[in-house]
Amino acid sequence: MSEPRRVALVTGASGGIGADLARVMARNGHDLALVARSVDKLAALAAEIAATGRPAPLVVAMDLAAPGAADALAKAMSDAGAKVELLVNNAGFGLNGAALTLDRAEQADMIDLNVRALTDLSLRFAPDIAAARGKILNVASVAAFLPGPGMAVYYATKAYVLSFSEALGEELRPSGATVTCLCPGYTATDFQARAGLAGAALDKFPAMTSMAVAEAGYAAMMAGRRRVTTGLSNKIMVALLPLIPRSLVLPIVARLQMKRHV
Numbered sequence: 001m002s003e004p005r006r007v008a009l010v011t012g013a014s015g016g017i018g019a020d021l022a023r024v025m026a027r028n029g030h031d032l033a034l035v036a037r038s039v040d041k042l043a044a045l046a047a048e049i050a051a052t053g054r055p056a057p058l059v060v061a062m063d064l065a066a067p068g069a070a071d072a073l074a075k076a077m078s079d080a081g082a083k084v085e086l087l088v089n090n091a092g093f094g095l096n097g098a099a100l101t102l103d104r105a106e107q108a109d110m111i112d113l114n115v116r117a118l119t120d121l122s123l124r125f126a127p128d129i130a131a132a133r134g135k136i137l138n139v140a141s142v143a144a145f146l147p148g149p150g151m152a153v154y155y156a157t158k159a160y161v162l163s164f165s166e167a168l169g170e171e172l173r174p175s176g177a178t179v180t181c182l183c184p185g186y187t188a189t190d191f192q193a194r195a196g197l198a199g200a201a202l203d204k205f206p207a208m209t210s211m212a213v214a215e216a217g218y219a220a221m222m223a224g225r226r227r228v229t230t231g232l233s234n235k236i237m238v239a240l241l242p243l244i245p246r247s248l249v250l251p252i253v254a255r256l257q258m259k260r261h262v
């Protein structure tokens, strides 16, 4: 029997932070499997990586929010003779607006992708990752550190990602596998348009590039760090937050988020 192809699987690799994580990982010698719904964008990224002399990544077009996605993805990997040793759970989206005015089904879809799919993929691939002393990188957000009126469900999904990642990392510690949680702040990608965030209001906030975020996330994952927040102002905010009463934080976040609504 031939050796399995040992891959790093990146979800949400068709654009933004996920695509740049794939580029950084390819540059560092990882063989990749790229997952998202937009097959054309995944194929273009796979071709871009192959053109640099790296093996052409596996491409799997899949809606990860659909029931059974983790099992279907595991089957796609085994059909391709691949074993997942690194898993990057990056696919996710947000919705800006008051929870009661936003579409209920769309908010449930967000939980399906940001929470359920991320959990199911982590648990589905963790045994192989543990056996290989591999790594998981889960993408949360600075939103994980506080409640977010104006993006209530999104912030709550990211608090879950941070909590779950830290706990799973501790459970996997004896195996030598690590779990890292990446917490970016405002990063210029398609995220803002999908979330219904207004361009003009956003211009007042400093944005990081998706490549800078990807490089920080990759370095933290390879170092086996439990958590990384990107950007100095975000690090300062996260450090100061526990010192500020929630009664002050909540109306400030509400005002900021509502102002950013398209």
Ligand SMILES: NC(=O)c1ccc[n+]([C@@H]2O[C@H](COP(=O)([O-])OP(=O)(O)OC[C@H]3O[C@@H](n4cnc5c(N)ncnc54)[C@H](OP(=O)(O)O)[C@@H]3O)[C@@H](O)[C@H]2O)c1
Residues within 6 Å of the ligand: 011, 012, 013, 014, 015, 016, 017, 018, 035, 036, 037, 038, 039, 041, 062, 063, 064, 065, 066, 090, 091, 092, 093, 094, 113, 139, 140, 141, 142, 183, 184, 185, 186, 187, 188, 189, 190, 191, 192, 194, 210
């Ligand atoms: N940008 C920011 O300011 C920011 C800040 C903090 C955290 N984050 C987090 O960073 C992660 C990446 O976001 P981004 O900023 O790079 O946004 P993005 O450019 O919109 O990328 C989102 C990725 O997720 C994929 N995706 C969305 N729904 C999917 C589904 N149902 N099934 C499979 N893939 C799906 C998208 O691909 P398809 O549409 O092709 O499926 C795309 O590849 C997210 O978890 C987000 O919450 C972003």
